[in-house]
Amino acid sequence: MSELWPVVAIMGPTASGKSGLALELAGLFKGEIISADSAQVYAPLEIGVAKPSPLELAQVVHHGVGQLGLEENFSLAAFITEAQRLIPALWRRGQLPLVVGGTGLYVRGLLEGYLLEEAPPDEGLRASLNSQPLELLLSRVASLDPATYRRLDRRNKRRVTRSLELILQRGAPLVDSPRRPPPYAVLKLALRWEREALYKRIDERLEAMLERGWLQEVEGLVRAGWAERLQELRILGYPQLIEVVLGRRTLEEARQEIKFATHRYAKRQETWLRREPGVHWLEASDAPLERAQSLVAQWLESLPAELQERRGAGPV
RNA sequence: GCCGGGGUAGCUCAGCUGGUAGAGCAUGCGACUGAAAAUUGCAGUGUCCCCAGUUCGACUCUGGGCCUCGGCA
Numbered sequence A: 001m002s003e004l005w006p007v008v009a010i011m012g013p014t015a016s017g018k019s020g021l022a023l024e025l026a027g028l029f030k031g032e033i034i035s036a037d038s039a040q041v042y043a044p045l046e047i048g049v050a051k052p053s054p055l056e057l058a059q060v061v062h063h064g065v066g067q068l069g070l071e072e073n074f075s076l077a078a079f080i081t082e083a084q085r086l087i088p089a090l091w092r093r094g095q096l097p098l099v100v101g102g103t104g105l106y107v108r109g110l111l112e113g114y115l116l117e118e119a120p121p122d123e124g125l126r127a128s129l130n131s132q133p134l135e136l137l138l139s140r141v142a143s144l145d146p147a148t149y150r151r152l153d154r155r156n157k158r159r160v161t162r163s164l165e166l167i168l169q170r171g172a173p174l175v176d177s178p179r180r181p182p183p184y185a186v187l188k189l190a191l192r193w194e195r196e197a198l199y200k201r202i203d204e205r206l207e208a209m210l211e212r213g214w215l216q217e218v219e220g221l222v223r224a225g226w227a228e229r230l231q232e233l234r235i236l237g238y239p240q241l242i243e244v245v246l247g248r249r250t251l252e253e254a255r256q257e258i259k260f261a262t263h264r265y266a267k268r269q270e271t272w273l274r275r276e277p278g279v280h281w282l283e284a285s286d287a288p289l290e291r292a293q294s295l296v297a298q299w300l301e302s303l304p305a306e307l308q309e310r311r312g313a314g315p316v
Numbered sequence B: 001g002c003c004g005g006g007g008u009a010g011c012u013c014a015g016c017u018g019g020u021a022g023a024g025c026a027u028g029c030g031a032c033u034g035a036a037a038a039u040u041g042c043a044g045u046g047u048c049c050c051c052a053g054u055u056c057g058a059c060u061c062u063g064g065g066c067c068u069c070g071g072c073a
Helices: A018-029 A054-059 A076-092 A104-111 A123-130 A134-144 A146-151 A157-170 A195-211 A214-223 A227-233 A238-245 A251-274 A288-302 A305-310
Strands: A005-011 A031-035 A096-100 A184-192 A279-283
Touching: A005 A018, A005 A076, A005 A104, A005 A288, A018 A031, A018 A054, A018 A096, A018 A184, A018 A288, A031 A076, A076 A096, A076 A104, A076 A305, A096 A104, A104 A184, A104 A251, A123 A157, A134 A146, A134 A157, A184 A288, A195 A214, A195 A251, A214 A227, A214 A238, A227 A238, A238 A251, A279 A288
Parallel strands: A005 A096, A005 A184, A031 A096, A184 A279
Antiparallel strands: none
C-alpha cells in the first residue's frame, strides 16, 4: 500500500487572495482547509490577522485557525505534526486536504517531510537567553554543538537563541533534520500579483481592518494584559498599534509603519516562493479561480486509482 | 511689510573652517530546517533652489532673486 497522500497547497503573499481561493476550491471539490499560518492560530487575534469570518468558518472546516491561546507557543514542529495527522484522516473521510497559508517554512517543512522532534519552548530559558549578548550565545553554541554553530547564521540573534534553546532542552546536539521522501502527492498553486497592485491591496486591506475596529481589538488585548506578549510575538501590526494605545505614537504613524512592514513581508514571501519547486502560478489578473479549478480537476484525475479508491466518498 | 529659521536622495534630515556628499525610512535584490506576519545580508539613487561674484576650485563664502516655515505687524 502506498504511503502517498494527496494534498493541494495554496500559497502566495499576504493579501493575495489565498483564503478566498481556498474557500472556493473547498466548496467545489469538497475539501477542508489546513491553515499554514503562524498568526491565525491564536484565538484572541481576529481582525489584524485577517482571520476568515465566522460565516466562512462555518461553510468550510478550517484546521489550525484560532486554536491556541496567547499564552501558548506555536512552532514548525507542532504544525507539521498536526498536518501530517490530518492529511490522511481527511482523505479517508472523502475530503480534499487544502494546505493554505503564507508561512512558507511551514508548507515546505510539511511537504518536504522534515522530521523534527517536538520541543515546546521554555519561556524562562528563552527569556534568560534573550538577555545575553550574542557573542556569549554563540560561544555556548560553539562548544555544545559545533555542527550547528557552523551552519548557523551567526549574525541572526533570534536564530542563535532558538538553536541554543533547543540544544539545551534536548541536552544533545541538533541534527540537521533527517528528511524522508516527501510522503505526499502535491499540487502547488500560488497566486501572483504585480508588485504595485499587491501593495495597493495591502494598503486598502489595512484601512478596512482599521474601520472594522482593529485598534479597539488591540485596546482590549492591552487591557487584558497581553501587551508584552504581543510585542514579543511581533505579529505584524500589533506592536505598532499597541504603541498607539499606549500613547507613544500616533495612529497615522502606525498606519504608515504597518503598510511598509506588510510590503516588506509580502516581498519576503515572494522571494521564498520563487525558490519553491513545482509551483503552478496563477496570475491574479487572469481568472485564477477557473485556472485553479481545472488544474485541481486534472490533477485529481491523474492520481493513481488506488488512491482515488481510498478516498471515502469519492470526488464530487 | 519687518525679524528669524530653512531650501541637499522618493520622504525626514545630517554634512562640508572651500577639494562635487551621507544616514534613517522608502524602493529593489537576496538568505533562511526548529519563535518565520519573525530574523537577517546586499544594492542603487542626487541640476546639494536659481542667477551672478570671489577663488585654481563653491553644495559650502558674498550679493541678488524665488519658495517655505515661525514670530511680529
